[in-house]
Amino acid sequence: MLGTKNRSSGRGHDVKRPSIGDVARHAGVSTATVSRALNAPGTVAEKTRRKVQQAVDALHYVQSETARNFKKQRASAVLVVASDIGNIYYSEIFRGIQRRAEASNYAISIANPSPGGTREMILSTLRTARVDGVIILSGHQIADADLGLLRQLYAGPPPLVALSEERGSLKIPHVLIDNERAGCLAGRHLVAMGHKRIGHVQGPHDTPVRRARRNGLRRALAEAGLSLDADHLFEGGFNAEGGRAAAERFLTLEERPTAVFCANDEAAMGFIAQLHHHGIAVPRDLSVMGFDDIALADTYVPALTTVHQPREEMGREAMGLLLDIIEKRLADPVPVVELPVHLVPRDSVRAFDDGSGKQ
Amino acid sequence: MLGTKNRSSGRGHDVKRPSIGDVARHAGVSTATVSRALNAPGTVAEKTRRKVQQAVDALHYVQSETARNFKKQRASAVLVVASDIGNIYYSEIFRGIQRRAEASNYAISIANPSPGGTREMILSTLRTARVDGVIILSGHQIADADLGLLRQLYAGPPPLVALSEERGSLKIPHVLIDNERAGCLAGRHLVAMGHKRIGHVQGPHDTPVRRARRNGLRRALAEAGLSLDADHLFEGGFNAEGGRAAAERFLTLEERPTAVFCANDEAAMGFIAQLHHHGIAVPRDLSVMGFDDIALADTYVPALTTVHQPREEMGREAMGLLLDIIEKRLADPVPVVELPVHLVPRDSVRAFDDGSGKQ
Numbered sequence: 001m002l003g004t005k006n007r008s009s010g011r012g013h014d015v016k017r018p019s020i021g022d023v024a025r026h027a028g029v030s031t032a033t034v035s036r037a038l039n040a041p042g043t044v045a046e047k048t049r050r051k052v053q054q055a056v057d058a059l060h061y062v063q064s065e066t067a068r069n070f071k072k073q074r075a076s077a078v079l080v081v082a083s084d085i086g087n088i089y090y091s092e093i094f095r096g097i098q099r100r101a102e103a104s105n106y107a108i109s110i111a112n113p114s115p116g117g118t119r120e121m122i123l124s125t126l127r128t129a130r131v132d133g134v135i136i137l138s139g140h141q142i143a144d145a146d147l148g149l150l151r152q153l154y155a156g157p158p159p160l161v162a163l164s165e166e167r168g169s170l171k172i173p174h175v176l177i178d179n180e181r182a183g184c185l186a187g188r189h190l191v192a193m194g195h196k197r198i199g200h201v202q203g204p205h206d207t208p209v210r211r212a213r214r215n216g217l218r219r220a221l222a223e224a225g226l227s228l229d230a231d232h233l234f235e236g237g238f239n240a241e242g243g244r245a246a247a248e249r250f251l252t253l254e255e256r257p258t259a260v261f262c263a264n265d266e267a268a269m270g271f272i273a274q275l276h277h278h279g280i281a282v283p284r285d286l287s288v289m290g291f292d293d294i295a296l297a298d299t300y301v302p303a304l305t306t307v308h309q310p311r312e313e314m315g316r317e318a319m320g321l322l323l324d325i326i327e328k329r330l331a332d333p334v335p336v337v338e339l340p341v342h343l344v345p346r347d348s349v350r351a352f353d354d355g356s357g358k359q
Numbered sequence: 360m361l362g363t364k365n366r367s368s369g370r371g372h373d374v375k376r377p378s379i380g381d382v383a384r385h386a387g388v389s390t391a392t393v394s395r396a397l398n399a400p401g402t403v404a405e406k407t408r409r410k411v412q413q414a415v416d417a418l419h420y421v422q423s424e425t426a427r428n429f430k431k432q433r434a435s436a437v438l439v440v441a442s443d444i445g446n447i448y449y450s451e452i453f454r455g456i457q458r459r460a461e462a463s464n465y466a467i468s469i470a471n472p473s474p475g476g477t478r479e480m481i482l483s484t485l486r487t488a489r490v491d492g493v494i495i496l497s498g499h500q501i502a503d504a505d506l507g508l509l510r511q512l513y514a515g516p517p518p519l520v521a522l523s524e525e526r527g528s529l530k531i532p533h534v535l536i537d538n539e540r541a542g543c544l545a546g547r548h549l550v551a552m553g554h555k556r557i558g559h560v561q562g563p564h565d566t567p568v569r570r571a572r573r574n575g576l577r578r579a580l581a582e583a584g585l586s587l588d589a590d591h592l593f594e595g596g597f598n599a600e601g602g603r604a605a606a607e608r609f610l611t612l613e614e615r616p617t618a619v620f621c622a623n624d625e626a627a628m629g630f631i632a633q634l635h636h637h638g639i640a641v642p643r644d645l646s647v648m649g650f651d652d653i654a655l656a657d658t659y660v661p662a663l664t665t666v667h668q669p670r671e672e673m674g675r676e677a678m679g680l681l682l683d684i685i686e687k688r689l690a691d692p693v694p695v696v697e698l699p700v701h702l703v704p705r706d707s708v709r710a711f712d713d714g715s716g717k718q
Contacts, residue, residue, distance in 0.1 A: 079468075084454075085450075085453040085454065085457055085467075085469065086450045086451060086453045086454025086457065087450065088447045088450050088654065091444075091445045091446070091447050091450065092445055094444040094445045095443075095444065095445025098444055098445065098471050107470060107471070107472065107476075107480075108444075108470070108471060109438075109468045109469060109470040109471075110444065110468060110469040110470075111466060111467070111468040111469075112457050112466070112467060112468075113466065117466075121466075240654070240655065240657070240658040243658075266655070266658075269655060269658045269659075270658050272660060273657075273658045273659070273660055273662065276660050295447065295599070296599065296625070296628060296655055298599070298632075299599040299602075299625070299628045299629050299632045300628075300632070300659070300660070301631060301632055301635050301659070301660045301661075302660075303632065
């Protein structure tokens with residue numbers, strides 16, 4: 001740690017590590033205030049805290065006492081940062097994190113930062129070492145500059161792991177599935193069941209997952225000499241309402257697909273429920289496939305054919321990676337753990353039968 | 360605060376407040392260690408921390424600095440303590456807490472204590488004022504002695520609110536529904552739909568909710584001169600597996616009920632799905648009712664008739680009560696907020712028709 005030079009400082013000539021006095025002068029406050037702002041942020045005014053934080057950022061100040069005490073100060077607790085605590089998709093991820101944490105006697109706490117406050121929450125939590133590490137659920141990333149600073153503070157990889165939607169350019173360890181491959185798996189299953197006109201209820205706008213699952217489906221169709229008709233590509237999203245809306249558009253089509261792959265299980269359930277209201281039965285009249293294999297997919301009527309996303313295992317793996325960092329067992333500097341998905345054939349997809357006039 | 364006498368101290372003659380030195384002597388450690396154990400528990404050995412905590416408990420020691428600084432030290436954060444973070448039942452409660460918290464610029468964090476560690480987590484969090492308050496989800500209670508101590512520390516009601524399963528003898532503000540009345544509401548609906556042989560898939564063993572919902576159903580039947588046949592009372596629980604198991608027992612009956620009220624929606628879904636596998640269709644052959652109105656109840660096939668438990672509102676109310684305590688607006692010392700439930704008639708219950716031989 002002491003050998004690390006502060007290369008990224010804005011003040012190019014300054015190779016000396018900035019002191020707490022430097023931060024205090026830069027912020028125009030006392031050193032005691034700097035210390036309180038960093039270690040007990042609740043005790044200073046928000047404006048002061050922000051001024052100190054700006055000085056810390058500008059000088060790339062590293063709290064030496066915090067750094068020195070890391071090993072002794074283990075809190076045996078990690079923080080999970082999630083954008084929407086109420087989302088049932090997260091339930092099994094939380095459970096996986098929790099079980100792995102319990103096995104190592106770590107407590108977990110889950111926080112839901114105010115919109116836009118994610119980065120600040122992660123940095124302040126790690127700087128003050130209130131927890132031993134942080135898991136960021138998908139959608140939350142952190143800037144390279146922040147990582148550089150944390151790297152210096154921790155004299156190595158900061159204890160930060162993401163559950164991610166895509167490989168992208170993340171510079172921290174992360175756990176993910178290959179969503180394009182998974183979409184392709186779904187498409188191949190529908191093709192194998194004899195379907196030729198296949199539709200898709202898409203994931204939420206502007207998400208990597210939307211593109212990846214759709215592209216995977218396209219690939220499976222192309223392999224079979226089929227294509228994804230623009231009329232058969234429905235807006236949907238990741239909830240039942242989106243699936244219902246897609247069903248309403250489906251009903252207006254003259255030439256309907258015989259099978260529809262929905263971007264997740266909740267959308268598939270909404271799609272099926274809405275068609276049911278219009279007298280269209282799944283799988284009698286139409287095959288429908290979901291994605292995720294949520295707890296209730298198996299309990300739906302019809303039981304939902306879907307792609308299993310190993311969410312509990314993803315949570316476990318993320319927590320495992322984090323413990324590897326905390327306990328200095330990490331070999332690979334930025335490991336990426338890609339977990340396999342698998343098809344779960346149930347009752348909502350059936351073989352297409354051209355002879356009968358309808359499926 | 361300074362006027363409060365330490366009446367509950369075990370040492371009857373001692374009306375002086377114990378000092379940090381008293382705690383240190385009692386625990387056989389230095390005052391610095393006591394301070395660290397209370398304010399930065401991660402920095403001392405677990406054994407030492409426990410020794411200090413025992414001394415604090417024995418002497419009813421109140422950290423004067425913490426007490427003095429409460430107003431200044433507002434963290435604008437509250438802790439939610441839940442036994443099973445991965446339970447989808449909690450999702451909407453979390454969301455309600457989160458929305459109310461955001462409206463007042465409070466951050467929330469959710470913690471899942473190790474088994475048996477709930478009381479310790481709550482006490483240490485409140486004593487060290489790391490958050491402004493705690494919401495305990497159902498099933499977690501705290502001893503009267505702890506409350507006495509917290510009351511003294513906070514010079515008034517401690518910032519502690521429960522989402523509770525029953526009125527019971529809880530001495531802290533809590534939010535709940537009347538589960539017996541709700542069970543009665545379900546029963547009256549089935550009776551009003553013409554059903555006379557009504558069954559019940561019960562909630563988990565040894566829970567107040569199990570007794571209350573079953574008793575409510577019994578009351579509704581008694582009002583109509585009907586009774587709950589012992590053969591029609593199934594073990595179930597709060598998940599789909601329990602509902603499936605109940606369905607298997609249902610199938611062995613010679614004289615089956617024409618309607619079944621399940622203790623929650625997940626059990627109802629499992630019950631229906633399992634009957635579906637055996638060719639029994641709901642509501643054609645049997646009416647089934649759930650409880651809770653979870654997000655997917657509406658999206659089930661058939662859409663589930665159920666009793667709406669206002670979980671998001673319960674979360675909001677609990678957070679609102681907590682803010683009232685934190686911000687000293689509380690009029691009633693131990694308010695109990697009972698929220699109304701309502702029936703949601705959908706497709707899984709239909710009128711019983713004696714004429715047809717089957718429903």
